[in-house]
Amino acid sequence: MKVLITGGGGFIGAALVRLLHARGTLGGRAIDRLVALDQRFPPAVAGLPGIATIAGDLGDADVQGAIAELAPDVCFHLAAVPGGAAEADPALSRRVNLDATLDLFDTLAGSGAARDGQPPVVVYASTIAVYGSPLPDPVAPSTPMRPPMVYGAHKLACEILLADFTRRGLLDGRSLRLPGIVARPRAPSGLVSAFMSEALHALSAGEPFESPVGPAATAWWMSARRCAQNLVHAAVMDPGSDSQRAWPLPVLRLSMAELVAALSQVHGVDGGRLVRYAPQPAVEAIFGRYPVLDDRAPRALGLRDDGTPEALVRRALDDGFQGPDAAAGWG
Amino acid sequence: MKVLITGGGGFIGAALVRLLHARGTLGGRAIDRLVALDQRFPPAVAGLPGIATIAGDLGDADVQGAIAELAPDVCFHLAAVPGGAAEADPALSRRVNLDATLDLFDTLAGSGAARDGQPPVVVYASTIAVYGSPLPDPVAPSTPMRPPMVYGAHKLACEILLADFTRRGLLDGRSLRLPGIVARPRAPSGLVSAFMSEALHALSAGEPFESPVGPAATAWWMSARRCAQNLVHAAVMDPGSDSQRAWPLPVLRLSMAELVAALSQVHGVDGGRLVRYAPQPAVEAIFGRYPVLDDRAPRALGLRDDGTPEALVRRALDDGFQGPDAAAGWG
Numbered sequence: 254m255k256v257l258i259t260g261g262g263g264f265i266g267a268a269l270v271r272l273l274h275a276r277g278t279l280g281g282r283a284i285d286r287l288v289a290l291d292q293r294f295p296p297a298v299a300g301l302p303g304i305a306t307i308a309g310d311l312g313d314a315d316v317q318g319a320i321a322e323l324a325p326d327v328c329f330h331l332a333a334v335p336g337g338a339a340e341a342d343p344a345l346s347r348r349v350n351l352d353a354t355l356d357l358f359d360t361l362a363g364s365g366a367a368r369d370g371q372p373p374v375v376v377y378a379s380t381i382a383v384y385g386s387p388l389p390d391p392v393a394p395s396t397p398m399r400p401p402m403v404y405g406a407h408k409l410a411c412e413i414l415l416a417d418f419t420r421r422g423l424l425d426g427r428s429l430r431l432p433g434i435v436a437r438p439r440a441p442s443g444l445v446s447a448f449m450s451e452a453l454h455a456l457s458a459g460e461p462f463e464s465p466v467g468p469a470a471t472a473w474w475m476s477a478r479r480c481a482q483n484l485v486h487a488a489v490m491d492p493g494s495d496s497q498r499a500w501p502l503p504v505l506r507l508s509m510a511e512l513v514a515a516l517s518q519v520h521g522v523d524g525g526r527l528v529r530y531a532p533q534p535a536v537e538a539i540f541g542r543y544p545v546l547d548d549r550a551p552r553a554l555g556l557r558d559d560g561t562p563e564a565l566v567r568r569a570l571d572d573g574f575q576g577p578d579a580a581a582g583w584g
Numbered sequence: 585m586k587v588l589i590t591g592g593g594g595f596i597g598a599a600l601v602r603l604l605h606a607r608g609t610l611g612g613r614a615i616d617r618l619v620a621l622d623q624r625f626p627p628a629v630a631g632l633p634g635i636a637t638i639a640g641d642l643g644d645a646d647v648q649g650a651i652a653e654l655a656p657d658v659c660f661h662l663a664a665v666p667g668g669a670a671e672a673d674p675a676l677s678r679r680v681n682l683d684a685t686l687d688l689f690d691t692l693a694g695s696g697a698a699r700d701g702q703p704p705v706v707v708y709a710s711t712i713a714v715y716g717s718p719l720p721d722p723v724a725p726s727t728p729m730r731p732p733m734v735y736g737a738h739k740l741a742c743e744i745l746l747a748d749f750t751r752r753g754l755l756d757g758r759s760l761r762l763p764g765i766v767a768r769p770r771a772p773s774g775l776v777s778a779f780m781s782e783a784l785h786a787l788s789a790g791e792p793f794e795s796p797v798g799p800a801a802t803a804w805w806m807s808a809r810r811c812a813q814n815l816v817h818a819a820v821m822d823p824g825s826d827s828q829r830a831w832p833l834p835v836l837r838l839s840m841a842e843l844v845a846a847l848s849q850v851h852g853v854d855g856g857r858l859v860r861y862a863p864q865p866a867v868e869a870i871f872g873r874y875p876v877l878d879d880r881a882p883r884a885l886g887l888r889d890d891g892t893p894e895a896l897v898r899r900a901l902d903d904g905f906q907g908p909d910a911a912a913g914w915g
Contacts, residue, residue, distance in 0.1 A: 343752070347686065355678065385827075395726040398744070399827045406748035410741035413729070417737035421674070496716075496730045 254282045255323060259311060259357070260331030261289025264437055265378070267298045269329060269481040274301050279327060280489035288323060290316065291332065312353035317360045324364035324373075327488050330357060331378040337443060339404040350407035355414060362423035375415060376487045377428040381473070381501060383409040384430075390544030392501065412499045419498055427487045428499035429556075432473040434480045436569045446540055449474075452509070456516040456527055457570050467532040468510035470541030475504055476569040479559045482583055490554050500551040503558040505565055506543060515562035557583060585613045586654060590642060590688070591662030592620025595768055596709070598629045600660060600812040605632050610658060611820035619654060621647065622663065643684035648691045655695035655704075658819050661688060662709040668774060670735040681738035686745060693754035706746060707818045708759040712804070712832060714740040715761075721875030723832065743830045750829055758818045759830035760887075763804040765811045767900045777871055780805075783840070787847040787858055788901050798863040799841035801872030806835055807900035810890045813914055821885050831882040834889040836896055837874060846893035888914060 256273060260266040270289050277284055289298055290307040299306065309316040311332050320328075332349070333339075339346035361373045381388065382405030389396050400406040415426035436450040448465050449472060455462035466472075483502055492498060507515075509530075517524035532541070548556075559565035587604060591597040601620050608615055620629055621638040630637065640647040642663050651659075663680070664670075670677035692704045712719065713736030714729050731737040746757035767781040779796050780803060786793035797803075814833055823829060838846075840861075848855035863872070879887075890896035 344690075351686075352683075355682075359675075394728055397725055397828060400744065400748065401751070401827075403748050403752070406744050409744055413731065413737050413740050413744075417731065417734050420732070421734070496732075497728060 254279060254284055254326040255286040255288070256284050257288045257290060257320065257323060257325035257328045258331065259290045259329070260333065260378070261306070262291030262294040262298055263331060265431070265434055265477055265480055265484075266291065266329075266331045267295055268477040269331070269484055270298050270304065271301065272478070272481045272485060274304060276485070279485065286323070286325075288325070290320070310349075310353075311357060312348055317356055320357065321360050321364050325361070326371075327374045327376070328357075328361055329376045329378070329484055329488070330354065333378070333408075334404070336380075336382060336402055336404040339407070340402050343403045346403050346407055350404065351410060354407075354411050358411075358415060358418050358424060362418055372419075372423055372425045374425045374488050375418075375427070376484055377411065377415050377426060378484070379408045379412050379428045379430045379499060380405055381430050381432050383412070386539055387542055388544055390542075391547055392544060393547035394550060412497075416496060416498045420496060425492075426498050427490075427492055429483060429487055430499065430501040431480060432475055432502060432504050434475055434477050435565075436477070445536060448536075449540070452512060452528075453516065453566065453569055456513065456522055456524060457520045457566075459520070459522050459527070461527050461529065463529050463531050464509055465531065465533045465536040466509055466541035467530050467537065468508060468513070470509050470532070470537055471506055472509075472540055472543045473504035473546065474507050474512065474559070474562075474565055475502060476559050476565055478568050478571070479557065479565075479583075483556050486555055486557075490556075493554060495550070500554065500556065501546060501548055503548040503552050503556055504546060505558045505562060506546065507562055507565075509541075511562055512566075515566045519563050519566045585610060585615055585657040586617040586619070587615050588619045588621060588651065588654060588656035588659045589662065590621045590659065591664065591709075592637070593622030593625040593629055594662060596762070596765055596808055596811055596815075597622065597660075597662045598626055599808040600662070600815055601629050601635065602632065603809070603812045603816060605635060607816070610816065617654070617656075619656070621651070641680075641684075642688060643679055648687055651688065652691050652695050656692070657702075658705040658707070659688075659692055660707045660709070660815055660819070661685065664709070664739075665735070667711075667713060667733055667735040670738070671733050674734045677734050677738055681735065682741060685738075685742050689742075689746060689749050689755060693749055703750075703754055703756045705756045705819050706749075706758070707815055708742065708746050708757060709815070710739045710743050710759045710761045710830060711736055712761050712763050714743070717870055718873055719875055721873075722878055723875055724878035725881060743828075747827060747829045751827060756823075757829050758821075758823055760814060760818055761830065761832040762811060763806055763833060763835050765806055765808050766896075767808070776867060779867070780871070783843060783859075784847065784897065784900055787844065787853055787855060788851045788897075790851070790853050790858070792858050792860065794860050794862050795840055796862060796864045796867040797840055797872035798861050798868065799839060799844075801840050801863070801868055802837055803840075803871055803874045804835035804877065805838050805843065805890070805893075805896055806833060807890050807896055809899050809902070810888065810896075810914075814887050817886055817888075821887075824885060826881070831885065831887065832877060832879055834879040834883050834887055835877060836889045836893060837877065838893055838896075840872075842893055843897075846897045850894050850897045
């Protein structure tokens with residue numbers, strides 16, 4: 254089978270490429286062609302044996318043509334202009350996050366028709382930013398959507414349109430609303446949420462960490478590897494009968510104090526000494542009051558959180574996909 | 585002030601053009617320019633003194649240029665590929681109902697910036713087809729959206745994106761989810777819902793009517809004039825704080841028997857003799873089980889239904905906007 258990962262050079266995309274490469278199969282079928290699409294690729298992706306890459310912009314006709322020619326059985330669509338950049342340039346967000354994404358759906362739907370009408374599976378990386386900011390309490394299937402940024406608005410529109418392609422039998426869409434994922438590389442990203450990854454990097458290295466949210470501040474946590482595993486599971490799970498075809502991921506809802514305790518235990522450091530709490534009200538308002546998530550529906554589909562705070566902490570900083578257990582299952 | 589009505593040649597658009605023409609004001613300000621945009625116009629619109637028209641396709645650059653030059657203070661956006669035609673040609677629906685609509689929002693937002701940043705008001709004609717088919721019971725603000733046709737999916741996407749333009753301060757959007765509106769002209773339309781208008785035409789003329797739904801079948805009813813009045817009100821009302829900026833219209837929920845009784849009383853006919861019930865399960869499933877609508881939010885904003893079944897019946901077949909009362913208020 255042929256698998257395409259757009260955004261395959263990004264933080265989550267690269268983890269997904271490496272997981273699929275290590276597995277070699279999807280839904281019990283061998284992956285014959287594994288193709289990553291992005292504007293550029295890190296060595297960890299480009300250097301994998303047997304990986305094909307398409308370098309370019311999803312909005313380019315040449316790139317869409319290459320996708321049509323590939324006619325993938327499964328497409329993981331992660332390529333996007335991220336939140337802050339989208340807000341700074343809504344026209345760019347429309348071009349990539351909306352127009353080019355709909356072009357991708359059209360291209361895949363057309364290539365599916367050429368394959369005896371078997372609709373390609375599309376796993377779409379949506380975002381919890383479809384709900385609102387701060388997040389409404391609780392977040393449940395009946396929570397009205399109020400995306401607070403152009404990024405979330407475009408993602409929500411694409412969820413709806415992917416569900417419509419699915420209803421029409423042209424695609425088999427599954428949208429996952431991703432939370433913030435850790436641990437991103439330590440390089441400056443400009444993201445306000447970067448402190449969530451920095452907490453993991455700093456404490457694991459025994460370095461001091463200044464938290465912009467207090468010890469009781471709650472957030473949703475997931476490791477990149479668990480996120481990649483969920484994306485893989487989404488491609489092969491029975492999606493059930495809900496025609497919305499969009500779910501949040503089950504998450505660990507942890508206070509900063511709980512995260513620090515787990516980091517202290519796993520890495521044998523004294524979190525009480527290393528962490529200084531300097532809560533900033535603006536940061537706490539958005540990243541410190543994540544509510545309870547009603548994630549019964551995605552759990553019933555087999556999607557999973559990291560299990561325990563300790564497992565989250567270990568998995569978030571473990572860069573390896575070498576072991577057969579880690580590659581094949583939920584390790 | 586300058587007012588633009590896209591789809592101003594259509595069934596509801598023409599009623600809106602004539603209402604605004606008869607009023608001459610909007611929100612207490614004189615309408616200096618009243619411009620209707622459509623591919624063609626009925627004599628009732630084209631013949632009105634002082635009306636300007638733009639004939640063309642909303643997706644054409646020339647038409648968007650004319651809108652930018654006009655820089656309307658208020659735009660009623662009704663132009664659309666209707667449901668059945670959109671389902672038959674999803675690419676056309678994407679071009680008109682999504683891409684050209686977003687181009688319109690961009691054009692209006694740009695012209696707003698040229699007018700000292702005062703955002704143009706956009707009243708967007710959305711649809712109850714955003715909810716699902718059959719309609720979920722009840723329909724309330726927390727009802728998850730499951731548009732059952734490409735038409736509703738594109739409308740819902742545009743609601744979300746209009747709300748985002750509003751959040752960014754570029755437009756002042758107000759989306760109204762219109763129900764089926766009566767009484768459409770008697771010409772064959774191919775719409776399954778045409779029986780709702782035909783019931784009004786037939787009984788008012790003392791002609792027999794075969795109903796494809798039973799006497800207990802419930803539907804949501806609104807006259808074209810009341811719909812036009814609601815669109816006008818939506819342009820000037822205080823929209824409150826809900827960032828979704830989208831509401832269903834309050835409706836009369838009537839059984840077919842209640843409608844027939846009102847028609848019999850208003851027109852002095854014997855509905856019991858003229859109407860033959862021949863329920864078709866497929867029609868009843870979609871058009872005969874309209875649930876209770878929680879319309880408290882739009883009612884609180886001053887939006888209104890037709891009041892009584894008798895008023896609905898009278899208003900739906902009264903083509904006049906001559907009287908000063910009818911033009912100025914909710915007559």
